[in-house]
Amino acid sequence: MRTDLELIYDWVPQGAHILDLACGDGVLLERLAQEKGVTGYGLEIDPDGITQCVARGVNVIEHNLDDGLSSFCDNSYDQVIMTQALQALRRPDKMLDEMLRVAEEGIITFPNFAYWRHRIHLGLRGYMPVSKSLPHAWYDTPNIHLSTFNDFEHLCKEKGLVIVDRAVGVGDHKGHWTSKWWPNLFGEIAIFRVRRRA
Amino acid sequence: MPDSDTLAYDDRPADSVGLVTPHVVKFETPLPLACGKTLPEYELIYETYGTLNAERSNAVLICHALSGHHHAAGYHTAEDRKPGWWDAHIGPGKSIDTNRFFVVSLNNLGGCHGSTGPASHNPDTGRQWGPDFPVVTVSDWVTSQARLADHLGIERWAAAVGGSLGGMQVLQWTITYPERVANAVVIAATPRLSAQNIAFNEVARQAIRSDPEFFDGWYAEHDTVPKRGLKLARMVGHITYLSEDAMGSKFGRDLRSDDLSFGFDVEFQVESYLRYQGDTFSTAFDANTYLLMTKALDYFDPAASCDGDLACALAPAQCPFLIVSFTTDWRFPPSRSRELVDALTRAGKSVSYANIESPHGHDAFLLPEPRYQALFSAFMGRVAREQHIDAAGAEETR
Numbered sequence: 001m002r003t004d005l006e007l008i009y010d011w012v013p014q015g016a017h018i019l020d021l022a023c024g025d026g027v028l029l030e031r032l033a034q035e036k037g038v039t040g041y042g043l044e045i046d047p048d049g050i051t052q053c054v055a056r057g058v059n060v061i062e063h064n065l066d067d068g069l070s071s072f073c074d075n076s077y078d079q080v081i082m083t084q085a086l087q088a089l090r091r092p093d094k095m096l097d098e099m100l101r102v103a104e105e106g107i108i109t110f111p112n113f114a115y116w117r118h119r120i121h122l123g124l125r126g127y128m129p130v131s132k133s134l135p136h137a138w139y140d141t142p143n144i145h146l147s148t149f150n151d152f153e154h155l156c157k158e159k160g161l162v163i164v165d166r167a168v169g170v171g172d173h174k175g176h177w178t179s180k181w182w183p184n185l186f187g188e189i190a191i192f193r194v195r196r197r198a
Numbered sequence: 199m200p201d202s203d204t205l206a207y208d209d210r211p212a213d214s215v216g217l218v219t220p221h222v223v224k225f226e227t228p229l230p231l232a233c234g235k236t237l238p239e240y241e242l243i244y245e246t247y248g249t250l251n252a253e254r255s256n257a258v259l260i261c262h263a264l265s266g267h268h269h270a271a272g273y274h275t276a277e278d279r280k281p282g283w284w285d286a287h288i289g290p291g292k293s294i295d296t297n298r299f300f301v302v303s304l305n306n307l308g309g310c311h312g313s314t315g316p317a318s319h320n321p322d323t324g325r326q327w328g329p330d331f332p333v334v335t336v337s338d339w340v341t342s343q344a345r346l347a348d349h350l351g352i353e354r355w356a357a358a359v360g361g362s363l364g365g366m367q368v369l370q371w372t373i374t375y376p377e378r379v380a381n382a383v384v385i386a387a388t389p390r391l392s393a394q395n396i397a398f399n400e401v402a403r404q405a406i407r408s409d410p411e412f413f414d415g416w417y418a419e420h421d422t423v424p425k426r427g428l429k430l431a432r433m434v435g436h437i438t439y440l441s442e443d444a445m446g447s448k449f450g451r452d453l454r455s456d457d458l459s460f461g462f463d464v465e466f467q468v469e470s471y472l473r474y475q476g477d478t479f480s481t482a483f484d485a486n487t488y489l490l491m492t493k494a495l496d497y498f499d500p501a502a503s504c505d506g507d508l509a510c511a512l513a514p515a516q517c518p519f520l521i522v523s524f525t526t527d528w529r530f531p532p533s534r535s536r537e538l539v540d541a542l543t544r545a546g547k548s549v550s551y552a553n554i555e556s557p558h559g560h561d562a563f564l565l566p567e568p569r570y571q572a573l574f575s576a577f578m579g580r581v582a583r584e585q586h587i588d589a590a591g592a593e594e595t596r
Contacts, residue, residue: 017546041543047552047569054520054550055576057584061539061551071540 001027003169004083004109004189011107011165011193012038016078019102021065021095022085024049026058033058040077066090069098077103084189086110087143093155100161100196112168112183112190114148119185132171133188149184156194165193213289214281215247215272215296222312223349229307229342232497235332238321242346243312244268244304247288248296250350256587257352258294259343260284260303261360261367264435264491265483267311270303271296284361286566293574297589298582299356306367307342308334308490316486317418329415329486336363336498340370344378356585357381357578361563362530363491366498369538372515373500381581382515383574385522386563388534389508389541390499395529398438399492402431406485415486424485429476431488436475441526441559501541508541518548520577522570524562525555550577 001009005028012018015037020029023042026049032038043063044050053060065082066089080099086092087110099106111133112118118129128138136143147155149168156163168179168187179186222243229237245268250257260270262283271288273281287293288301305313308331316331323330347355358379360368365387371379391399406412409427413420440448449468464470504510519542523535532553542549554570556562562570582588 039546041549047555047573050550050552051569051573051576054552054573055580057518057580059518059548059550061543061549062553071536071543073544076544 001031002083003171004191007167007169007191008081008083008107008109012036012079012081014038016040017076018079018081019043019069019072019077021080021082021099023053023058023060024083026053026056026060028081028083029053029058030056065095068094069102072102074101075104079103079105079107081107083107083109084111087145087147089145092145092147093159096155096159096161096194100194105164105193105195107191107193108152109169109189109191110147110152111143112149112187113146114150114184115188116185117188131188149187149190152190152192156192160197162195162197163192164195165191167191213291214285215289217276218245218247218269218272218274218282220245220268220274220312223346225342225345225349227345229338229345231332231338232335233333237307237314237332240307240314240342241312241318242304242307242314242342244302244346245270245272245282246303246350247271247301248299250300250352251587254352255354255585256299256356256582257347257350257354258299258301259347259355259358259368259371260288260294260301261339261343261358261364262303262306263360263362263364264495265479265488266364267309268303268305268313269311271301283564286564287571287574293571293578294359295575295578295582295589298587299578302346302350302352304343304346306334306339308487308494310484310487315484316415316490317484326418327486328418331486331490333493333497334490335494336366336370337374339367339494340374343367343371344375347378354378354380356587357383357581359383359385360387361385362387362560363495363498366495369500369512370498372517372519373511376514376516379517380585381517381520381577383520383522383577384535384538386524386527386530386535386560387521387538388530389501389538391496392534396496398434399496401434403489403492405430405434406489409485412485415489417485423480425477425480428480428483428485428488429473432479432483433472433476436472438529439560441528441557443526444557444559444561447557508537509544512541512545512547515542515545515547519550520573521549521551522563522573523551523553524558524560525553526557527560527562529560 018040020042023044029042042060050060080103089095121129168183169189220243224241226239269282270284271282290297305311308315316327320327358368358371365384368382368384372382406427409424411422412424452467500511501508521535521539523532539551
């Protein structure tokens with residue numbers, strides 16, 4: 001599994017009922033169902049991802065996240081997970097509201113634009129960063145709202161959300177000690193667990 | 199116990215089930231209907247493809263749509279030009295893989311292809327049923343299908359599958375007999391008809407009923423057929439099966455000849471096409487059956503028993519669902535499938551949903567399309583794995 005998914009796996013409680021936004025090929029949901037008795041649905045827009053989910057026996061619903069989550073009731077899930085999709089949404093802030101309307105807790109991962117390699121790309125070489133976590137060119141990227149580890153913390157603070165956990169992924173690893181101390185600089189992928197204030 | 203109906207047929211395409219022979223089974227236990235009447239006895243005509251395994255765990259039920267019937271796959275004779283109506287999806291290696299599954303496809307009660315319907319003999323009166331044939335509902339069909347399953351020794355379907363009105367029957371199965379359906383595939387369907395859907399059906403019915411040759415449904419006794427009415431009904435129906443884009447790209451404003459005739463004969467290609475479709479249908483389908491089928495569509499509304507709460511109506515369902523819609527279907531548009539999906543998620547049921555890009559409107563459910571086939575195959579492959587169905591046993595008999 002992808003690094004961020006490995007981390008998230010540990011944060012999902014046994015038997016939870018969850019929504020996995022942008023669930024891709026359904027590998028996280030499959031493992032959570034098999035090993036932790038987790039139930040729920042993945043939302044996905046990519047046809048191949050949907051077919052792969054169906055082949056795995058993972059519940060998947062074709063859904064454009066930019067349409068919001070209005071078809072899901074308040075507090076109807078334990079957790080809503082959204083991996084690597086925040087940056088591609090038209091209004092990431094509204095999605096955050098939606099996630100925490102549907103569930104008390106949300107897990108969000110996104111590429112950290114302030115990662116040192118990205119900074120070098122932009123700061124020294126003067127080009128928009130292209131990396132493993134941001135593989136597209138500026139003109140064809142689906143990532144229209146790039147943000148940093150710090151930016152997201154700031155947004156959570158503004159919304160009065162509680163950050164329960166935060167972590168970073170770097171390449172294929174969970175991150176070096178440097179990324180724990182300076183996540184905004186050394187974290188390639190930002191991973192947050194947030195809650196509504198009680 | 200019926201085995202596979204499929205016979206050796208040398209010229210068939212490799213992925214065809216080949217030549218098939220329908221069976222007719224007579225039921226003598228009276229069937230109480232939703233309308234309050236009872237059918238004293240009735241026959242159902244059906245076909246099967248593939249082989250029922252020893253555990254009887256690999257049976258798949260196909261439910262047909264408005265003008266469909268039991269002949270879903272293969273050929274009746276080596277001279278047949280066209281295979282059954284869902285041959286694109288049923289056969290060796292196809293989405294519903296007859297190397298693995300034992301497929302049962304029937305003609306519904308009230309039909310005109312061999313099951314008891316308006317053209318059948320009414321034992322009470324000694325004449326044809328005609329317009330006296332009771333209005334049957336989707337629930338009635340499902341009850342009769344369950345009796346067919348009993349007859350075939352099938353306790354539980356590995357999957358019940360249907361498109362359009364067929365999808366509604368599948369939905370009803372999961373509500374009425376939840377323990378007898380292991381998986382449900384509901385394609386291009388809706389949990390209930392909209393006012394616009396009913397309006398189109400009413401136009402079709404009025405076209406038939408106002409044909410002077412309809413004789414209040416007793417046309418057979420007058421040795422005639424309300425062809426004009428049926429033709430009109432089919433023409434209006436057919437418009438709702440295609441998308442605007444599909445019609446545009448198929449016909450555009452093309453004329454049959456170079457010049458306008460300033461008259462009312464066929465001029466545009468689309469007129470010619472619709473008339474042809476209507477003419478063909480008017481000689482092949484029964485008017486009373488058409489009226490019954492459209493009524494079954496109009497009446498279908500499982501949520502009605504739950505004050506309009508579809509999630510509540512679906513509460514008894516136990517099986518995983520695959521719901522499929524098509525982007526250009528405006529008869530039962532994606533939003534209607536999504537209503538169904540949302541009710542299922544609210545009810546906490548296992549459900550997957552895909553909205554397939556297709557230019558073909560409602561008719562897309564009948565046609566092959568790579569994404570549709572990949573998805574359908576993936577789901578049915580999962581069904582086979584879950585039910586521990588392997589292809590080996592069935593392979594030997596072919």
